[in-house]
Amino acid sequence: xxxxxxxxxxDICQRGTSLTIQCQVxxxxxMMFWYRQQPGQSLTLIATANQGSEATYESGFVIDxxxxxxxxxxxxxxxxxxxxxxxxxxxxxxxxxxRVVSPNTEAFFGQGTRLTVV
Amino acid sequence: DAKTTQPNSMESNEEEPVHLPCNHSTxxxxxxxxxxxxxxxxxxxxxxxxxxxxxxNRMASLAIAEDRKSSTLILHRATLRDAAVYYCILRDVLLNxxxxxxxFGTGTRLTIIP
Numbered sequence: 001x002x003x004x005x006x007x008x009x010x011d012i013c014q015r016g017t018s019l020t021i022q023c024q025v026x027x028x029x030x031m032m033f034w035y036r037q038q039p040g041q042s043l044t045l046i047a048t049a050n051q052g053s054e055a056t057y058e059s060g061f062v063i064d065x066x067x068x069x070x071x072x073x074x075x076x077x078x079x080x081x082x083x084x085x086x087x088x089x090x091x092x093x094x095x096x097x098x099r100v101v102s103p104n105t106e107a108f109f110g111q112g113t114r115l116t117v118v
Numbered sequence: 119d120a121k122t123t124q125p126n127s128m129e130s131n132e133e134e135p136v137h138l139p140c141n142h143s144t145x146x147x148x149x150x151x152x153x154x155x156x157x158x159x160x161x162x163x164x165x166x167x168x169x170x171x172x173x174x175n176r177m178a179s180l181a182i183a184e185d186r187k188s189s190t191l192i193l194h195r196a197t198l199r200d201a202a203v204y205y206c207i208l209r210d211v212l213l214n215x216x217x218x219x220x221x222f223g224t225g226t227r228l229t230i231i232p
Binding site: 004033035042043044045048058092094106107108109110111112 | 152154159160161162163164167205219220221222223224225
């Protein structure tokens with residue numbers, strides 16, 4: 001199983017500023033995912049980040065607002081840019097163990113970053 | 119993506135079995151049924167998955183209907199630690215690049231009564 005460390009665990013930020021969230025995995029993984037969970041809501045995928053290629057963003061999310069870096073197989077960052085109070089959410093990093101098709105593939109999640117924009 | 123339907127909330131007494139239902143009437147032949155749960159203030163964690171046959175692991179059991187249009191997650195003896203939101207998710211075994219994502223529904227919020 002993969003162990004994921006996210007930093008920071010929480011932050012309170014001023015509107016108009018940017019916050020970079022780090023995701024560190026204890027093993028090499030091909031696929032990393034970033035999710036957003038708005039207060040009281042379910043998880044929504046922001047983007048998929050694979051090492052060596054640009055992130056793939058879901059509908060409603062754009063690179064200018066949520067730039068992602070994936071410099072190696074154990075690390076990724078998500079930046080929330082030009083923040084507004086509507087960006088107040090929990091942001092979660094997730095990884096898959098392998099891209100190989102396997103019925104035993106499961107996803108692992110970080111503890112999340114609780115962001116409050118004031 | 120095939121969708122799932124779950125009750126918004128359920129309650130159960132501590133130390134009693136809990137049956138969490140999930141309907142997935144549009145499931146395809148290659149969809150696996152996965153369950154994740156999210157404990158308070160934590161990220162989701164994998165619980166169990168199955169394709170056609172019932173499955174058991176140390177956390178729970180998964181009972182899958184013969185027509186696969188519904189399934190039930192069974193917690194055999196609920197504890198306070200099992201209070202969480204439980205998500206039933208369909209996942210195509212024929213994973214292609216760009217299609218590996220997990221799509222979370224609203225899930226069932228399980229409350230355990232001491």
